[in-house]
Amino acid sequence: MTTSTLSAAQPAAPRELTTPAEALAAAAHAFAARNPKSARQYELATGVMPGGNTRSVLFYEPFPLAMTKGEGCRLWDADSHEYLDFIAEFSAGIYGHSDPQIRRAIDAALDDGLNLSGHNLLESRLAKAVCERFTSLQSVRFTNSGTEANLMMLAAARAFTGRSKVVVFVGGYHGGVLTFGRGPNAVNVPHEFLYARYNDVNSVARLLHDNPSEVAAILVEPMQGASGCIVGDRDFLKGLRELATAHGALLMFDEVMTSRLAPGGLQSTLEIVPDLTSLGKYIGGGMSFGAFGGRADIMQLFDPRRSGALQHAGTFNNNVMTMAAGFTGLTQVYTPEAALALTARGDTLRDALNARFSAANVALRFIGVGSLMNLQITDRPVRSVRDIDASLNVFKDLFFFHLLENGIYIARRGYVVLSLPVGDAETARFEAAVASFIERYGHLLPKSKETDRQ
The missing domain is CATH 3.40.640.10 (Type I PLP-dependent aspartate aminotransferase-like (Major domain))
Structure with a gap:
């Protein structure tokens, strides 16, 4: 086989996705392909529960992950993927899964x-x-x-x-x-x-x-x-x-x-x-x-x-x-000392993430206090729900699937919660995943405007 024949047999380079909707569709498709057992579990659940669900906040399309095990600040799903747990039972799981x-x-x-x-x-x-x-x-x-x-x-x-x-x-x-x-x-x-x-x-x-x-x-x-x-x-x-x-x-x-x-x-x-x-x-x-x-x-x-x-x-x-x-x-x-330390860890992480968004000139920010934070698609102050443009939620969805692909589990709405087992290694990995998100999708993300910056 000649060199030219080899070159001709190579698959074409993937086309750069040009819209957020295209990127989200591709991310959801890849998610579904990686999780066939969760898909089957969801299909079974729909036969006996409306929408396969008994807790509305846990549902997302194309289907939610089915978790099978938790330990410390880690989770495993039905397809044996391991995740860092950065949702911690929507703030109830402050102690992790096995204190x-x-x-x-x-x-x-x-x-x-x-x-x-x-x-x-x-x-x-x-x-x-x-x-x-x-x-x-x-x-x-x-x-x-x-x-x-x-x-x-x-x-x-x-x-x-x-x-x-x-x-x-x-x-x-x-x-x-x-x-x-x-x-x-x-x-x-x-x-x-x-x-x-x-x-x-x-x-x-x-x-x-x-x-x-x-x-x-x-x-x-x-x-x-x-x-x-x-x-x-x-x-x-x-x-x-x-x-x-x-x-x-x-x-x-x-x-x-x-x-x-x-x-x-x-x-x-x-x-x-x-x-x-x-x-x-x-x-x-x-x-x-x-x-x-x-x-x-x-x-x-x-x-x-x-x-x-x-x-x-x-x-x-x-x-x-x-x-x-x-x-x-x-x-x-969760002594008073532990509460102060966890709040400080969350503040430090949020500041580091926002510094990355700012340096990349993208209009994304995490808001919140301490160990509770949420991604918002804006770089302006958020004082009420009137300041949140729901039409931009496609970027939160894209962020969610990117983090799952990188082994980090959050809420699809961009909600992030730290638990006590989360340490420096885990927050560093979260920060790295955010950096790779910016690098991967930066050409699609809304840009900051100098006059709008906080």
């Missing part, structure tokens, strides 16, 4: 019986640890999720104030039935909600002025997590505290996600004391968990010794696995 102290606590609890049909010796111990850690909580009650915790906070606020309306924020997320994105949500509970703009205290003042003596509470996340880690300005959040006090409403902080960002939650960093706070995620040690608490005079509404006390049921509110794992995690693993 030995958490495991010993769960094993010890199981040794003494799974369901004890009454009060146990573990629940007040965890309650004391939670109240000591989050000092605005003078007393606390447990639930099975952050969603339940927020529902109970709303019930408490309405009963305590005798009012019916609640101020919430466009882009806010307080659970599966308390979702306030860009439009109506058919599964939301039917409270009387008044919609304000995040980081705009005047929009709240107008609602309070227009609804005198009718607003029971202002419900807010100190950082809007599900909408993309949009950080609340300190002045905005302090303004909410002042408005709530002036109008006789309760200020309720949803710290289900943000409580991890400082030893006493983000409220301790902000130096703002809410009337009620909801917690969840990691505080259960990886088990199903939620909690709400705050001022003693409000929480005493649930005291069963009182005539007419509010009822708060839940078979698994004090289940021994959560009580044991939560106490061990909060007091022995």
